[in-house]
Amino acid sequence: MGLPVSNEPLVFVKNISFSFGSTKVLEDINLSITTGDFLAIIGPNGSGKTTFLKIILGILEPYKGVIQLLGEDVKSFRQWDKIGYVPQKAINIDAFFPVSVREVVAMGLLSKKDFPRFLRRRDEKVIDQALEQVALKDFKTRRIGELSGGQQQRVFIARAIVNQPSLLFLDEPTAGIDAATQEKFYSMLGTLNQANKITIVLITHDLGIINNRVTKIACLNQKLVFHGTHEDFCNSGVVQELLRGEHHLVCHRH
Amino acid sequence: MEDILTYGFMQRALVAGIFISVACAILGIFLVLKRDAMLGHGLSHVTFGGVALGLFLGVKPLLVALVVAVLCALVIQKLREKAGLYEDTAIGIFSSTGMAIGIILVTLSGKFNVDLFSYLFGNILAIERFEVVIAVFLALAVIMIISFFYQELLYQTFDAESARTSGIRTGFLDAVLAVLTSITVVIGMKVVGILLVAALLVIPSAAGLQIAKTFRQAVIISSGVSIGSVIAGLFTAFYWDLPAAGTTVVVAFLVFLALGTVRILRKRGVLE
Numbered sequence: 139m140g141l142p143v144s145n146e147p148l149v150f151v152k153n154i155s156f157s158f159g160s161t162k163v164l165e166d167i168n169l170s171i172t173t174g175d176f177l178a179i180i181g182p183n184g185s186g187k188t189t190f191l192k193i194i195l196g197i198l199e200p201y202k203g204v205i206q207l208l209g210e211d212v213k214s215f216r217q218w219d220k221i222g223y224v225p226q227k228a229i230n231i232d233a234f235f236p237v238s239v240r241e242v243v244a245m246g247l248l249s250k251k252d253f254p255r256f257l258r259r260r261d262e263k264v265i266d267q268a269l270e271q272v273a274l275k276d277f278k279t280r281r282i283g284e285l286s287g288g289q290q291q292r293v294f295i296a297r298a299i300v301n302q303p304s305l306l307f308l309d310e311p312t313a314g315i316d317a318a319t320q321e322k323f324y325s326m327l328g329t330l331n332q333a334n335k336i337t338i339v340l341i342t343h344d345l346g347i348i349n350n351r352v353t354k355i356a357c358l359n360q361k362l363v364f365h366g367t368h369e370d371f372c373n374s375g376v377v378q379e380l381l382r383g384e385h386h387l388v389c390h391r392h
Numbered sequence: 393m394e395d396i397l398t399y400g401f402m403q404r405a406l407v408a409g410i411f412i413s414v415a416c417a418i419l420g421i422f423l424v425l426k427r428d429a430m431l432g433h434g435l436s437h438v439t440f441g442g443v444a445l446g447l448f449l450g451v452k453p454l455l456v457a458l459v460v461a462v463l464c465a466l467v468i469q470k471l472r473e474k475a476g477l478y479e480d481t482a483i484g485i486f487s488s489t490g491m492a493i494g495i496i497l498v499t500l501s502g503k504f505n506v507d508l509f510s511y512l513f514g515n516i517l518a519i520e521r522f523e524v525v526i527a528v529f530l531a532l533a534v535i536m537i538i539s540f541f542y543q544e545l546l547y548q549t550f551d552a553e554s555a556r557t558s559g560i561r562t563g564f565l566d567a568v569l570a571v572l573t574s575i576t577v578v579i580g581m582k583v584v585g586i587l588l589v590a591a592l593l594v595i596p597s598a599a600g601l602q603i604a605k606t607f608r609q610a611v612i613i614s615s616g617v618s619i620g621s622v623i624a625g626l627f628t629a630f631y632w633d634l635p636a637a638g639t640t641v642v643v644a645f646l647v648f649l650a651l652g653t654v655r656i657l658r659k660r661g662v663l664e
Contacts (some may be wrong), residue, residue: 192553195556195557196556196557197553197556197557216559218557218558218559219559221557223554223557225551225553225554232425234601235425235550236601236604236605236606236607236609236610237546237550237606237607238605238606238607241546241606241607242550244543245543245546245547245550245551245554245555245558246558248543248544248547248558248559248560249558249559249560253540254540254541255543255544256543257543279606281605281606297554
């Protein structure tokens with residue numbers, strides 16, 4: 139899994155600005171994400187975190203700036219099988235949507251297939267492996283709506299990693315999930331980053347629980363207020379002041 | 393039972409009915425789950441305008457309706473994407489305008505007659521051989537196109553945003569779905585008529601979704617409900633001289649109620 143280590147950034151963002159109508163959401167954002175990073179994107183509510191992630195993934199189009207994914211302009215990007223995306227979905231999922239865990243994970247395989255995107259028998263093995271990684275193989279035939287919020291989020295992780303991507307994006311993946319499940323979840327992300335060499339970009343509100351795992355932090359508040367290592371972040375008084383009350387900050391490592 | 397099947401008109405009605413009902417059911421599942429069930433309803437009104445135009449011009453109404461419905465489906469889709477209109481607003485504008493133009497054309501042509509009534513209320517027992525061929529061909533085309541795009545449509549219906557990050561062209565798929573809906577509405581109008589064709593797209597699918605645990609199950613159950621309703625409609629029309637369109641929709645509705653009850657009983661733990 140992952141790409142060989144190189145100095146080429148996996149994500150390159152230059153002078154990005156975005157607005158909804160006349161409301162400016164992001165202004166002149168510059169950011170690079172390199173191989174092996176475990177980057178947490180933080181910021182107050184309404185600071186543009188999710189918008190920024192959607193711009194990187196080409197879901198939203200900025201009025202200014204350049205985005206490159208794996209060295210390609212996002213507008214013409216085709217290597218979607220190297221990208222995994224976990225939306226903030228579990229809390230919004232339609233509980234009665236008739237789709238099994240297996241069918242959801244299989245969706246992730248489509249980015250690797252040419253038209254017509256039929257599933258083959260060998261795909262079953264890959265689906266099983268992805269479900270094993272998130273410890274949900276026994277739930278394969280269950281309807282996704284029958285699972286708990288934490289289990290559903292693991293299914294989305296399985297869908298995102300089924301292609302063994304180089305880059306994994308997650309948007310507040312633990313919203314609405316209890317603390318014990320969150321700990322297991324982030325531990326799994328740590329393994330994906332360390333053992334499987336997947337570069338991870340995570341939007342979160344709880345820095346405390348991932349304190350031991352992130353390597354870099356980016357703080358957004360319409361502009362990029364901070365981007366650097368965890369240690370530098372802890373020494374940045376401006377950032378701490380900005381986030382007071384909105385984030386659980388822990389500035390020591392175990 | 394054997395007697396009824398020896399009639400040519402009954403054979404034609406059964407063949408056309410079965411193929412059309414399967415196309416309606418499969419397509420309907422995607423529409424219902426995308427909360428886009430009104431698209432079929434809106435396009436059926438547009439189809440009325442197309443039929444009226446055909447009658448006015450003296451050209452085969454089925455073919456004119458097909459062209460008009462497909463074009464309108466594409467325009468509705470573009471309006472949703474580009475003009476920032478809410479989905480039901482774009483449908484509302486076209487459905488009422490289509491209906492209005494239809495009324496004007498029918499009045500001008502002076503053809504407010506039995507012909508028009510058969511389009512409005514359906515008359516599958518009077519379906520002609522060439523219409524059966526067109527209906528079966530189009531129904532098969534709809535089913536095949538859906539099977540080619542099945543995985544992508546499923547992904548897009550479940551989670552459109554993530555589908556885009558898998559390189560799936562969601563705008564293109566929306567256009568495909570809109571065109572297939574317009575084709576299905578036009579061929580479905582022969583079975584249950586313009587006024588009830590939306591029911592054939594929605595009720596069997598909604599019935600299947602009551603108890604299906606996987607998408608594949610939803611496709612199979614909804615198709616079964618749809619075929620069963622059309623056959624029941626044909627038989628009641630033959631034996632009791634009731635309108636096939638009305639009984640088809642009422643049977644589908646009764647099955648929907650039954651499967652809805654099963655779902656409630658399952659939820660309460662009374663049924664497995």
